[in-house]
Amino acid sequence: MEFINLALFLVEAVFYFSVMTCFLHFRNKLGLGVFLTALGVMHFMETYLAAVFYIQLPFGVASPGSSILFAGKLMMILMLYMKEDAAIVRQPIYGLFLGNLLTVAIAQLVKFHHVSTLTPGQPINTGFLDEMGILMVWGTAFLYLDSIGIILLYEKLGTFLRRRIVLRFAICGAVILTFDQAGFYAGLYYLYDAPAQVFFDGWQAKLLAVGLYTMMFAVYQNVTTTRAFSSNNRNVGDVFNDLTFRERYEDLLSRSGVDVLTGVPDRARMEAEIPKALDASLRDDTPASLLIIDIDRFKSINDSFGHLKGDEVLKAVAAVLSRKTEAFGRLYRFGGEEFVIFLPSTNHDKAMAFARSVQSSFYEGVRRPDGTLLTLSIGVATSQEDGLSFNTLLAQADVRLYEAKNNGRDQVRGRYEVFQD
Structure with a gap:
């Protein structure tokens, strides 16, 4: 059973990465909105699965919602940054953050309705909305920090690993998802008194996903031309304005300063x-x-x-x-x-x-x-x-x-x- 779960885990990761990468690669034909919408619509399911849906893997128990979908979303945000610029990538980061907060706010307002039960024996579980609301806010906050952090780390690593794009991709995923796992586990511990093993098992699953995504990213790099950016040390104010200015400035220099x-x-x-x-x-x-x-x-x-x-x-x-x-x-x-x-x-x-x-x-x-x-x-x-x-x-x-x-x-x-x- 564990190895069947592992096989399904790998298939789900390959399927997610392949489809999302196609949306990203063909964004000029399909429209960038297709990629951004696909990136955002799964957040509620990611959070739900991360809260209640766990599977037994050879190394422990983990949730596909956290280790496949959430990890994949973060790596896709990094890939979007690499393919476009900071002015584009801040749209899904801010959109996910504000959209999830809006979802939680509306869910709280919904509870004040006088509800009509259409199916006997199927009462509305408002407690579930409360718990999911807390996890949504908690997870959204970490998604915001993770998204900015993975871009800044990618930039910083460019000082030392300018040409090692795949290695930078892997390091960024491993470091930021370790940080994320620690933060999300804190929320699970607060809500459900989750044991420490939940942290370690989930962490291993996320690293497995990062390794798999890195291999697929390396293949994608070999068959396409990917624009990546190097960085110089600089102070960061509004990170996206700063990065966008730097990218466009360097692009101008690359065409006129030779x-x-x-x-x-x-x-x-x-x-x-x-x-x-x-x-x-x-x-x-x-x-x-x-x-x-x-x-x-x-x-x-x-x-x-x-x-x-x-x-x-x-x-x-x-x-x-x-x-x-x-x-x-x-x-x-x-x-x-x-x-x-x-x-x-x-x-x-x-x-x-x-x-x-x-x-x-x-x-x-x-x-x-x-x-x-x-x-x-x-x-x-x-x-x-x-x-x-x-x-x-x-x-x-x-x-x-x-x-x-x-x-x-x-x-x-x-x-x-x-x-x-």
Whole structure:
């Protein structure tokens, strides 16, 4: 019997996720309202099943209403955020919260009616409405917190796991549904004196559902193109207004802040992004470093081989720098033959080591059009010792860059040392 229940449990989860994902994926053809309505209409059944309907599974007793439907709803809200933006996702979050409160309020008003019994022996159970009303309010409050929490956690994890979308999806589900299980169990304990085993069994069922939803999400990711957003540390006021502004701003930057020749972010984008990232590092009391990179004797390439060859060299340099920088920070074209790299959470010693590894990359393969070695000069500056503002760090790194160039080129110059191969 336990394994039959488990099989049905898995089938129900697959069916729920598949249908809801279809509604979400085809929202442009069906209308987003189809997805949002389907998301909302099951809340009363979720709450009812979570209160009274439990099944025996191999690891314990759990409710499909809580572990399949509620967990699935939360993961769908996260997927909606990933596919759309915060302006869209706040609609079901606020709608579910306010709609459920309205449902409870009307249920309380209904009790004041003088009821006519149409079927003998079937009296109205107003006590059930009271109990469900409490659970609805309690569950709705946690749904509201869960929905905001899962989005913020997804954003925060983007700082460390920017490209690991499926892993972020799984972590968010596991963490937030653990929090939710603790809160909802408190309501069940208050109303029904539920034993502690209800918490642990329900928690395992929710984690099982998260694992299953994550696997199906991974499959969905492999066959579709999903837009995901990275984040920078920032203060959160009205989270949805803040997220929406950031998403639309970054979308504009992605289309307008790219250097046409090299394909890396340009100077205007650098001047918009680095000050904010630097301010975040200062608030967290963590160092951040800035590198200015100059291609040695680049003018001679244009003069000897022409500007088209010079452009090819710039594109090759940008490609190598992009690969080197991708996992550590951001690369920008500063202008001409100069590039800037911003390295968050990086002290001066690590920044110097990174700059040396950048130089080594060019010794191994990038050449001038005549086959001779292409070298770089690099200046490095780090907050807070070298300055507290972007302009101050940029100026200090620029001074060190020209010290390197004036002292023979092919150098990394930092605060207290010069590296020369």
